[in-house]
Amino acid sequence: MTATxxxxxxxxxxxxxxNAGRGIHQREIVGxxxxxxxxxxxxxxxxxxxxxxxKGSREIDVVMIIDDRIVLIDLKDWHGKIRxxxxxxxxxxxxxxxxxxxxxxxxxxxxxxxxKKYLGxxxxxxxxxxxxxxxxxxxxxxxxxxxKDRSGISPTEANLVFDIDTFIRMVxxxxxxxxxx
Numbered sequence: 001m002t003a004t005x006x007x008x009x010x011x012x013x014x015x016x017x018x019n020a021g022r023g024i025h026q027r028e029i030v031g032x033x034x035x036x037x038x039x040x041x042x043x044x045x046x047x048x049x050x051x052x053x054x055k056g057s058r059e060i061d062v063v064m065i066i067d068d069r070i071v072l073i074d075l076k077d078w079h080g081k082i083r084x085x086x087x088x089x090x091x092x093x094x095x096x097x098x099x100x101x102x103x104x105x106x107x108x109x110x111x112x113x114x115x116k117k118y119l120g121x122x123x124x125x126x127x128x129x130x131x132x133x134x135x136x137x138x139x140x141x142x143x144x145x146x147x148k149d150r151s152g153i154s155p156t157e158a159n160l161v162f163d164i165d166t167f168i169r170m171v172x173x174x175x176x177x178x179x180x181x
Contacts, residue, residue, distance in 0.1 A: 031075035031145040031164055035062065038168045043067075053110050060107055067174065069137040069181070070115075072107050073167075074100045077145045083152025090152075101157040104140035112138040139181050143167045 032047055039045065044065040050057045062073035076082075080092040089096045115138065120130045141160050144150070148163035162170065170176045 030077050031073075031143060032062065034145065034164050034168070035064075038172075039064070040172065051107055051110060053114075058103070058107060060111075064171075066171065068177065069139055070111070071171065072104055072111060072138065072140040074104045074140070074142045075145060076100060076142060079146040081152055082144070082147060082149065084154040084157055099157060100142045101160050104142060104160070108138050108140040137181075141167060 035045060046063045047061065049060045049063050051060055060072050061075045062071075064071040064073065078091045078096075081090075083090050084099060084101075087099055087102065089099050112135065116133070116135045119133045119135055123130050123133045141162060144161065144163045148165075150158050150161050150163075153161055170180060
């Protein structure tokens with residue numbers, strides 16, 4: 001069993017998607033519903049989790065625990081032209097703020113560090129060497145539900161941005177996950 005498989009068993013149940021926040025934002029419903037109806041049985045997904053870190057907290061739209069990794073998702077139900085410019089993203093030439101790729105990448109780093117620390121502490125408490133700790137891979141993506149056009153997104157960010165149909169196809173195929181992620 002993989003590290004994420006053990007983690008999924010430890011968390012429990014065959015629940016597909018659990019809302020862990022104050023409710024799913026209206027703009028996220030399309031993406032959450034699509035994930036809910038498209039993901040394999042046994043995978044876990046949690047919506048609207050707050051990542052508490054020393055610098056404050058950040059919301060993560062979706063956290064998926066799948067066979068071989070943990071996937072963090074920032075859902076964007078944007079329509080029209082999306083482009084990146086100087087670290088910001090613009091939708092139809094309206095500045096939407098800091099790049100969601102930069103944000104999700106920070107979340108990935110923070111979750112991986114917190115998970116490594118937590119699993120190391122659990123191993124120490126159990127009297128096991130921390131070198132035996134297997135930390136699941138953590139990946140993050142921006143998933144578009146309203147548009148499929150990524151042509152205006154910087155090439156350095158585009159490899160972490162998928163329309164929802166492409167994302168679902170890739171995440172469902174273990175070979176594609178290994179090859180591309």
